[in-house]
Amino acid sequence: MTEKISIESNVMDERRTSGELEIKIFNQSDKTRTALKKLALWWGLSLISVLLPVVHFVLVPLFFFLGFFFAWKGFKSEGQVLDGKTTCPHCGNNIKVGKGELNWPVTEICQSCARVVRMEKKEA
Ligand SMILES: [Zn+2]
Incomplete structure (x- = not known):
């Protein structure tokens, strides 16, 4: 809409x-879908960075946290400006x-x- x-x-x-x-x-389901998409994206990055030597100590928890952060932000967003x-x-x-x-x-x-x-x- x-x-x-x-x-x-x-x-x-x-x-x-x-x-x-x-x-x-x-609406509520749009919000959930947006939030889950962001979570999947960042957690995907987090999983990939497990393979990187040394920096994975930083990147894995960082991306994991960013996933929560952006998912929460997406959930709070009222909608989209087109x-x-x-x-x-x-x-x-x-x-x-x-x-x-x-x-x-x-x-x-x-x-x-x-x-x-x-x-x-x-x-x-
Ligand atoms: Zn101006």
Whole structure:
């Protein structure tokens, strides 16, 4: 299920611009699937690094831990940003929001002035 929502952007001051995001909201089974995929990926790396001499003492527990970390992060994520656009409140440059995990506030770096643009849900 995807939906378009209105957002409000700011660069940590009183200026606001509007924009919109196309998002996919995860339901419980999407979340579980994403989390398990991440767990499988990192634990796979952990298993492979068992074969590496010396560094496996570090890598095996590290990847094992990262697996938990990213799985937890994926589980906490509300969904995915598919697409989006807004304008930079500072310089007015058009900002394209790329694909990524949906965690409020969504942030994107302005390509023109390098400020971090924070996007928040616009209250209806
Ligand atoms: Zn800018």
